[in-house]
Amino acid sequence: xxxxxxxxxxxxxxxxxxxxxxxxxxxxxxxxxxxxxxxxxxxxxxxxxxxxxxxxxxxxxxxxxxxxxxxxxxxxxxxxxxxxxxxxxxxxxxxxxxxxxxxxxxxxxxxxxxxxxxxxxxxxxxxxxxxxxxxxxxxxxxxxxxxxxxxxxxxxxxxxxxxxxxxxxxxxxxxxxxxxxxxxxxxxxxxxxxxxxxxxxxxxxxxxxxxxxxxxxxxxxxxxxxxxxxxxxxxxxxxxxxxxxxxxxxxxxxxxxxxxxxxxxxxxxxxxxxxxxxxxxxxxxxxxxxxxxxxxxxxxxxxxxxxxxxxxxxxxxxxxxx
Amino acid sequence: xxxxxxxxxxxxxxxxxxxxxxxxxxxxxxxxxxxxxxxxxxxxxxxxxxxxxxxxxxxxxxxxxxxxxxxxxxxxxxxxxxxxxxxxxxxxxxxxxxxxxxxxxxxxxxxxxxxxxxxxxxxxxxxxxxxxxxxxxxxxxxxxxxxxxxxxxxxxxxxxxxxxxxxxxxxxxxxxxxxxxxxxxxxxxxxxxxxxxxxxxxxxxxxxxxxxxxxxxxxxxxxxxxxxxxxxxxxxxxxxxxxxxxxxxxxxxxxxxxxxxxxxxxxxxxxxxxxxxxxxxxxxxxxxxxxxxxxxxxxxxxxxxxxxxxxxxxxxxxxxxx
Numbered sequence: 001x002x003x004x005x006x007x008x009x010x011x012x013x014x015x016x017x018x019x020x021x022x023x024x025x026x027x028x029x030x031x032x033x034x035x036x037x038x039x040x041x042x043x044x045x046x047x048x049x050x051x052x053x054x055x056x057x058x059x060x061x062x063x064x065x066x067x068x069x070x071x072x073x074x075x076x077x078x079x080x081x082x083x084x085x086x087x088x089x090x091x092x093x094x095x096x097x098x099x100x101x102x103x104x105x106x107x108x109x110x111x112x113x114x115x116x117x118x119x120x121x122x123x124x125x126x127x128x129x130x131x132x133x134x135x136x137x138x139x140x141x142x143x144x145x146x147x148x149x150x151x152x153x154x155x156x157x158x159x160x161x162x163x164x165x166x167x168x169x170x171x172x173x174x175x176x177x178x179x180x181x182x183x184x185x186x187x188x189x190x191x192x193x194x195x196x197x198x199x200x201x202x203x204x205x206x207x208x209x210x211x212x213x214x215x216x217x218x219x220x221x222x223x224x225x226x227x228x229x230x231x232x233x234x235x236x237x238x239x240x241x242x243x244x245x246x247x248x249x250x251x252x253x254x255x256x257x258x259x260x261x262x263x264x265x266x267x268x269x270x271x272x273x274x275x276x277x278x279x280x281x282x283x284x285x286x287x288x289x290x291x292x293x294x295x296x297x298x299x300x301x302x303x304x305x306x307x308x309x310x311x312x313x314x315x316x317x318x319x320x321x322x
Numbered sequence: 323x324x325x326x327x328x329x330x331x332x333x334x335x336x337x338x339x340x341x342x343x344x345x346x347x348x349x350x351x352x353x354x355x356x357x358x359x360x361x362x363x364x365x366x367x368x369x370x371x372x373x374x375x376x377x378x379x380x381x382x383x384x385x386x387x388x389x390x391x392x393x394x395x396x397x398x399x400x401x402x403x404x405x406x407x408x409x410x411x412x413x414x415x416x417x418x419x420x421x422x423x424x425x426x427x428x429x430x431x432x433x434x435x436x437x438x439x440x441x442x443x444x445x446x447x448x449x450x451x452x453x454x455x456x457x458x459x460x461x462x463x464x465x466x467x468x469x470x471x472x473x474x475x476x477x478x479x480x481x482x483x484x485x486x487x488x489x490x491x492x493x494x495x496x497x498x499x500x501x502x503x504x505x506x507x508x509x510x511x512x513x514x515x516x517x518x519x520x521x522x523x524x525x526x527x528x529x530x531x532x533x534x535x536x537x538x539x540x541x542x543x544x545x546x547x548x549x550x551x552x553x554x555x556x557x558x559x560x561x562x563x564x565x566x567x568x569x570x571x572x573x574x575x576x577x578x579x580x581x582x583x584x585x586x587x588x589x590x591x592x593x594x595x596x597x598x599x600x601x602x603x604x605x606x607x608x609x610x611x612x613x614x615x616x617x618x619x620x621x622x623x624x625x626x627x628x629x630x631x632x633x634x635x636x637x638x639x640x641x642x643x644x
Contacts, residue, residue, distance in 0.1 A: 134524035161483035
């Protein structure tokens with residue numbers, strides 16, 4: 001469930017006018033920006049952008065990007081984009097980092113529907129004039145010095161591009177045989193085995209879950225644990241991230257937020273990403289999981305680790321601005 | 323351009339009634355079936371199916387499958403399906419053959435738009451309760467004895483799943499450097515090099531064409547020729563098929579038809595596939611290319627090599643039934 005509290009009976013034109021006033025003249029009225037945009041759903045925000053453009057022949061997203069700054073600006077910018085466009089931006093930012101952050105690619109691939117993922121790819125092409133897949137697959141020659149790098153890229157390209165079967169049917173016999181294939185590959189320490197790649201990228205989620213459950217039943221231990229015990233290189237870390245994100249997205253995103261807050265110095269990028277992309281979907285469940293795991297509520301943790309307008313904006317999206 | 327001559331001002335209900343009459347009683351009136359369905363476009367055929375179902379609570383596609391037989395039945399069956407559904411059926415038939423025919427997968431991947439391909443994958447899942455990608459990737463253990471088999475499957479899965487960039491922009495510097503990468507891989511006889519796989523599956527068509535042109539300029543020979551000279555295993559054959567189909571689909575399909583007709587015993591499956599899937603798109607260009615290459619018109623060749631209702635139906639789709 002969403003945490004966003006979207007007000008009803010609001011007028012896009014009135015909102016656009018108030019936002020214009022908030023941006024006009026000396027200094028910006030951040031509180032108004034938060035009180036409006038932090039209480040409008042995706043459709044309402046779209047109507048506001050359209051009304052703003054009609055009234056002032058100006059792009060609201062760019063205007064706010066210009067007026068605001070720092071983590072607050074980045075959060076508002078992401079919040080203002082269409083969901084598919086936002087995901088395209090997040091993916092591109094992650095891929096352009098010096099140390100590429102593949103988590104965003106994994107999150108998109110493992111939690112969006114094929115239709116949503118298709119829209120993200122279309123938005124990516126429209127914005128960057130290249131395909132998402134080719135940007136994931138491209139690399140510098142220095143990357144290739146890392147032995148496992150090519151396999152990681154293959155795994156990620158497969159993950160983001162394959163249109164998984166969406167039905168619920170599970171073939172238990174297949175789950176059994178593929179659980180054995182995985183076990184053999186792990187015992188041979190052939191983590192980058194083509195079969196692992198094939199099973200993880202092509203099987204439907206329910207089928208893959210059945211295979212992983214079978215693995216656990218047979219060997220008394222989850223496959224992620226076995227992957228962790230036996231090796232800790234970048235490839236097995238990527239594989240574990242994929243399995244965790246696909247098996248239980250709520251737990252996965254709780255952990256992303258937990259790490260973002262806990263680590264020395266908050267990771268604002270990760271914190272913003274999870275809150276902005278989930279506030280209209282399942283952030284309530286992620287918050288519940290966070291409380292269960294940390295015995296402190298997420299809004300309290302966020303309030304402690306952030307400050308100023310950025311803090312006010314995140315708390316608003318968490319439904320806790322009063 | 324299409325070869326199909328679709329009549330205007332026709333009534334789906336009247337068509338459905340005539341088809342019912344043609345199927346009813348002792349023997350089937352194949353001529354009526356051909357004269358109606360061979361002159362209706364995809365939308366008209368859909369309306370006929372709907373009208374038929376409304377009138378007789380029966381599926382026209384199944385009814386005709388039951389009434390007709392042999393190559394004629396298979397051609398009418400494919401013709402009657404929605405394009406995306408038809409492509410899904412063609413892919414499945416090809417994958418289920420004892421000696422898998424990967425050409426259909428290559429044709430779909432290299433000639434459909436991302437949107438069309440997405441619809442085919444959806445239709446495939448709907449019909450077979452599995453994803454197209456997982457059926458391409460799955461194999462028997464005896465397949466794996468062939469050394470190159472895994473790489474072929476990886477190549478095909480990449481091909482069918484990746485959403486290529488659709489824009490026209492070409493980066494000539496990149497074309498130059500990737501042409502060198504391809505040349506190095508071929509010189510080292512590392513045909514299954516990850517880089518070949520990456521370049522062929524992820525780059526946009528115009529970008530890949532620029533790379534292949536650059537290759538030709540630099541080395542005085544096309545890459546397909548180099549691939550053919552140096553090796554003739556299944557993997558390089560697949561790679562050459564992909565490059566030919568993507569570079570010049572019209573020439574490619576002309577050759578499929580030429581081989582289907584020329585070989586000892588006509589390959590009706592291939593002949594039907596190309597005619598049925600292109601009659602509403604670009605079969606006119608394929609026919610022109612056929613005449614240029616063989617100095618005999620395609621309809622004459624088809625008339626010579628086929629017979630009966632099958633022949634009459636194909637000629638109708640070629641726009642030559644009088």
